Amino acid sequence: MSIRIIAKLDIKPPNVVKPVHFEGLRVVGNPSELAKKYYDQGADELLYIDIVSSLYQRDIVYSEIEKVANELFIPFGIGGAVRSVDDFSKLFHIGADKVVINTYAVQEGPDIINRSAEIFGRQAVVVNIEAKKWDTSWECYTDCGRVRSGKDVLDWAKEAEERGAGEILIQSVDADGRNNGFDLELCKAIVDLLDIPVVVASGAGGLEDIKEVIEYAQPSGIAIASLLHYDKFTIQDIKAFLRDNNIEVSK
Amino acid sequence: MSDIIGIVDYGVAGNIHSIKKAVEKAGGKALIIDHLSHFDKVDKVILPGVGSFKDAMQKLENSNFIEPLKSTTKPILGICLGMQILSTLGFEYGETKGLGLIQAEVKPMLVSAKVPHVGYNTLETSRNSKLLKGLEGVEFYFMHSYEVVNYTDIVALTEYRGHFFVSAIQKNNLYGVQFHPEKSREAGVQLFKNFINL
Numbered sequence: 001m002s003i004r005i006i007a008k009l010d011i012k013p014p015n016v017v018k019p020v021h022f023e024g025l026r027v028v029g030n031p032s033e034l035a036k037k038y039y040d041q042g043a044d045e046l047l048y049i050d051i052v053s054s055l056y057q058r059d060i061v062y063s064e065i066e067k068v069a070n071e072l073f074i075p076f077g078i079g080g081a082v083r084s085v086d087d088f089s090k091l092f093h094i095g096a097d098k099v100v101i102n103t104y105a106v107q108e109g110p111d112i113i114n115r116s117a118e119i120f121g122r123q124a125v126v127v128n129i130e131a132k133k134w135d136t137s138w139e140c141y142t143d144c145g146r147v148r149s150g151k152d153v154l155d156w157a158k159e160a161e162e163r164g165a166g167e168i169l170i171q172s173v174d175a176d177g178r179n180n181g182f183d184l185e186l187c188k189a190i191v192d193l194l195d196i197p198v199v200v201a202s203g204a205g206g207l208e209d210i211k212e213v214i215e216y217a218q219p220s221g222i223a224i225a226s227l228l229h230y231d232k233f234t235i236q237d238i239k240a241f242l243r244d245n246n247i248e249v250s251k
Numbered sequence: 252m253s254d255i256i257g258i259v260d261y262g263v264a265g266n267i268h269s270i271k272k273a274v275e276k277a278g279g280k281a282l283i284i285d286h287l288s289h290f291d292k293v294d295k296v297i298l299p300g301v302g303s304f305k306d307a308m309q310k311l312e313n314s315n316f317i318e319p320l321k322s323t324t325k326p327i328l329g330i331c332l333g334m335q336i337l338s339t340l341g342f343e344y345g346e347t348k349g350l351g352l353i354q355a356e357v358k359p360m361l362v363s364a365k366v367p368h369v370g371y372n373t374l375e376t377s378r379n380s381k382l383l384k385g386l387e388g389v390e391f392y393f394m395h396s397y398e399v400v401n402y403t404d405i406v407a408l409t410e411y412r413g414h415f416f417v418s419a420i421q422k423n424n425l426y427g428v429q430f431h432p433e434k435s436r437e438a439g440v441q442l443f444k445n446f447i448n449l
Contacts, residue, residue, distance in 0.1 A: 004370045069269070121302050121395075122367060196365055196367065221370070250371035251390060
């Protein structure tokens with residue numbers, strides 16, 4: 001079973017942006033063009049996350065994505081401001097294969113995980129966790145690392161799994177956008193704790209960082225953003241490097 | 252004149268549009284079946300599925316699609332949950348009767364590894380199948396927590412961390428795949444070509 005290499009597009013409509021340390025946003029391109037580009041490079045999946053919609057209580061604008069979602073024959077995970085089962089339905093209708101939920105579930109209504117898993121199947125429900133490191137633990141943050149939740153990351157991850165999440169996308173508030181390596185202990189703690197697949201994001205500064213987190217934490221997937229956006233490496237480069245290091249990747 | 256491929260839309264949405272695009276890319280004509288009368292207009296049927304067994308059966312019933320699916324002699328291709336509900340019984344969120352077209356039960360994957368099984372994996376075909384022609388050893392995208400338990404109609408198995416499960420079945424006019432051909436790049440398009448050319 002190969003590890004999934006996932007291209008992650010953070011969206012502030014109508015652009016793909018790159019949050020730096022969850023603070024400033026840089027525009028990096030157009031969603032459909034980048035989706036097509038990473039598809040052609042061999043991405044195993046695409047993740048579209050509208051990272052401002054939740055903060056500004058705006059409905060997500062995904063007309064851009066709808067145009068390409070059905071043309072590219074790989075799975076799409078879509079998220080941003082998902083608050084209800086209706087939101088899930090809407091996103092599946094425009095081409096999502098999985099829906100990513102974060103703020104609403106952790107801050108207000110965790111029950112949405114149960115309800116959506118029962119209707120759409122747990123494989124379609126991805127819970128995104130933004131972890132902020134404290135001395136001996138991690139706390140769940142939301143809205144791009146701006147808002148605290150008071151919830152412990154490991155407790156919440158387990159609760160999300162028990163409620164029916166089919167996958168966890170774990171991000172690190174501290175490591176994101178710094179290109180300085182993953183929070184290895186965080187990634188490992190989550191993977192070891194859970195029985196569902198874990199996708200790790202935040203911190204890839206180079207190929208060695210990717211190899212390191214795969215070997216140390218053994219996640220099911222790895223989500224890459226800036227490395228791809230700034231053309232430091234292509235997905236072919238990443239897969240070729242991992243293959244050379246005896247890590248199984250898809251063709 | 253080429254066959255018209257009907258894609259059953261019973262309200263679970265999901266991947267219906269990507270299946271339509273993939274069928275068209277494979278050179279087929281696709282028609283979305285969202286009314287009973289549409290079954291007469293198509294030559295072959297694709298039964299997609301995103302969601303849970305119980306919810307899918309309820310929605311098929313609400314759409315009055317159970318009878319036409321049971322009685323048709325046209326080729327049917329069930330995809331993922333669409334293959335699972337061809338079975339007699341499902342155990343997702345309680346016990347639910349399936350279409351009963353294939354003697355099988357649908358149970359949680361019995362594997363000591365992460366479930367759902369998500370990602371690219373290959374097939375090991377156990378008998379010749381026109382549907383899987385040329386696709387042995389090719390990678391397809393899987394995304395499921397339940398598996399079809401069947402012993403008589405297996406066409407392909409897939410290994411996940413030492414556990415072999417049924418990834419493709421065939422019985423008379425019925426075909427089923429546990430993976431998502433519409434999410435499997437060119438390999439999936441090839442599978443739709445094979446289905447069109449059956």
